[in-house]
Amino acid sequence: MKAQADLAFHGLVHDLNNVFNTILDAAELLESDPRWASLAELLQRNARLGQRILGGFAESRGAAVSVNEMLESAVKVATDALRAQDCDLEVHCKCEPGLHIRGSSTAWERAIVNLLINAGQAMPKGGAVTIQACRAGPHVEITILDCGPGIPCEDLERIFEPGFSTKPECSGLGLHIAESIVKQNGGSISAANREDASGAVFRIEAPCALAANS
Numbered sequence: 001m002k003a004q005a006d007l008a009f010h011g012l013v014h015d016l017n018n019v020f021n022t023i024l025d026a027a028e029l030l031e032s033d034p035r036w037a038s039l040a041e042l043l044q045r046n047a048r049l050g051q052r053i054l055g056g057f058a059e060s061r062g063a064a065v066s067v068n069e070m071l072e073s074a075v076k077v078a079t080d081a082l083r084a085q086d087c088d089l090e091v092h093c094k095c096e097p098g099l100h101i102r103g104s105s106t107a108w109e110r111a112i113v114n115l116l117i118n119a120g121q122a123m124p125k126g127g128a129v130t131i132q133a134c135r136a137g138p139h140v141e142i143t144i145l146d147c148g149p150g151i152p153c154e155d156l157e158r159i160f161e162p163g164f165s166t167k168p169e170c171s172g173l174g175l176h177i178a179e180s181i182v183k184q185n186g187g188s189i190s191a192a193n194r195e196d197a198s199g200a201v202f203r204i205e206a207p208c209a210l211a212a213n214s
């Protein structure tokens with residue numbers, strides 16, 4: 001009985017998320033026409049409010065986050081934000097299908113967006129980022145590799161400290177926020193440089209969650 005109720009609940013969350021995403025896509029189309037801009041804003045505000053309410057409710061019921069969907073959404077948010085800074089990030093996703101982790105998809109998305117924005121800022125003229133996600137025993141492992149200059153060895157120890165930044169006018173909070181989110185969800189995050197010295201690599205391990213249909 002419980003499994004059936006869980007399946008119905010996860011199905012409902014999934015379908016309602018699709019409804020909100022469709023409204024957001026339609027609002028994005030309307031936004032470019034000044035005659036409809038305020039209607040677009042109203043739709044976006046309400047669809048996002050709906051997503052937040054649904055996300056909070058799903059989280060309170062211990063819902064599982066689809067890693068693929070969460071990464072897809074994070075990539076969209078980060079690439080849009082970087083494009084506005086004239087940085088074209090080319091993202092290659094190699095993700096095992098059907099992976100789920102515990103927590104709130106909005107929080108996980110925020111953590112990944114911070115990592116992708118950092119990768120973009122390390123490659124201001126644009127460049128490639130590879131995201132890999134796979135099952136590793138009881139965990140899901142998410143790896144983000146960029147092709148920037150990498151992180152100086154003496155900084156590797158400090159980059160997760162709040163306020164540590166090597167960028168002018170940046171607050172140095174992005175990685176601290178990402179680490180807090182990962183830890184709140186029972187996971188861990190580490191940073192290193194790629195073995196071929198051609199960029200940075202961030203690795204997240206998070207406990208697997210049971211998917212709605214497993």
Ligand SMILES: Nc1ncnc2c1ncn2[C@@H]1O[C@H](COP(=O)(O)OP(=O)(O)OP(=O)(O)O)[C@@H](O)[C@H]1O
Nearest residue numbers: 118119122150159165166170171172173174175200
């Ligand atoms: N992909 C990366 N490549 C090279 N250095 C990085 C990368 N990611 C993080 N860093 C280093 O870690 C520091 C801390 O990153 P963090 O995201 O916490 O802060 P920030 O990006 O400087 O500022 P904020 O995120 O608050 O805007 C960065 O200033 C940078 O020196």
Ligand SMILES: [Mg+2]
Nearest residue numbers: 114118174175
């Ligand atoms: Mg940052």
